[in-house]
Amino acid sequence: xxxxxxxxxxxxxxxxxxxxxxxxxxxxxxxxxxxxxxxxxxxxxxxxxxxxxxxxxxxxxxxxxxxxxxxxxxxxxxxxxxxxxxxxxxxxxxxxxxxxxxxxxxxxxxxxxxxxxxxxxxxxxxxxxxxxxxxxxxxxxxxxxxxxxxxxxxxxxxxxxxxxxxxxxxxxxxxxxxxxxxxxxxxxxxxxxxxxxxxxxxxxxxxx
Amino acid sequence: xxxxxxxxxxxxxxxxxxxxxxxxxxxxxxxxxxxxxxxxxxxxxxxxxxxxxxxxxxxxxxxxxx
Numbered sequence: 001x002x003x004x005x006x007x008x009x010x011x012x013x014x015x016x017x018x019x020x021x022x023x024x025x026x027x028x029x030x031x032x033x034x035x036x037x038x039x040x041x042x043x044x045x046x047x048x049x050x051x052x053x054x055x056x057x058x059x060x061x062x063x064x065x066x067x068x069x070x071x072x073x074x075x076x077x078x079x080x081x082x083x084x085x086x087x088x089x090x091x092x093x094x095x096x097x098x099x100x101x102x103x104x105x106x107x108x109x110x111x112x113x114x115x116x117x118x119x120x121x122x123x124x125x126x127x128x129x130x131x132x133x134x135x136x137x138x139x140x141x142x143x144x145x146x147x148x149x150x151x152x153x154x155x156x157x158x159x160x161x162x163x164x165x166x167x168x169x170x171x172x173x174x175x176x177x178x179x180x181x182x183x184x185x186x187x188x189x190x191x192x193x194x195x196x197x198x199x200x201x202x203x204x205x206x207x208x
Numbered sequence: 209x210x211x212x213x214x215x216x217x218x219x220x221x222x223x224x225x226x227x228x229x230x231x232x233x234x235x236x237x238x239x240x241x242x243x244x245x246x247x248x249x250x251x252x253x254x255x256x257x258x259x260x261x262x263x264x265x266x267x268x269x270x271x272x273x274x
Contacts, residue, residue, distance in 0.1 A: 042216065062212075064216075077261075077263065082210050083209075084217065084266055085265045085266060086220055086266035091217055091220040091257075091266030092216060092217060093216050093218035093223065093225075096216070141223075
């Protein structure tokens, strides 16, 4: 996305080659997040990458972010993001009012793996859903009772499969933003805890 | 890291509370205090997670990163 006007506005620093550069998925999720966030809320962006979403939201709420890639952490920090090095939500206790996640979602065969930091930002395992499943299994722990999750999903990852996994993990999900691209369609899912089913056997603690 | 962020962090292994140890902090009138150097101590695991250059490192401690 060289020359994208958004980049000049929000990220004046050249990104390290091992950091996922902001792209259409970033802007779709940012737009949804700006519509969703309420003043003074506690917001957590998981795997913040370059940090552009967390940085924009920091003007409107109490935002912090997690990331595991040290190059991405440096980028987010330059944008003034309050960032913690941890794997997804493992070092986060919460409670958070809003959790935002643009996961690695590309289906990736073992032979295609590069084993570097950028790969980690893209690789969703064979189905594209490996990291999403790990996230869905843990996010309920850090989410406040009426908290919301915004999750970016691609048609390549399987929107119906992801929504089924959300249901199994005890969430209600709706599509709140979508954008058709040349070879895929991007969606933002909004998840809330399915309070009516809480404590029911229908909700399995492990969506896998 | 902002000082108040400590309240919503936990040990990545046992999910227990962390105690903040401050070595160097930045105090500003216009913004919240920021911890630049220090540690986050998990009493249960007996492990301290470092805070360096304002970034807490909450990766499980192994032989490689202690």
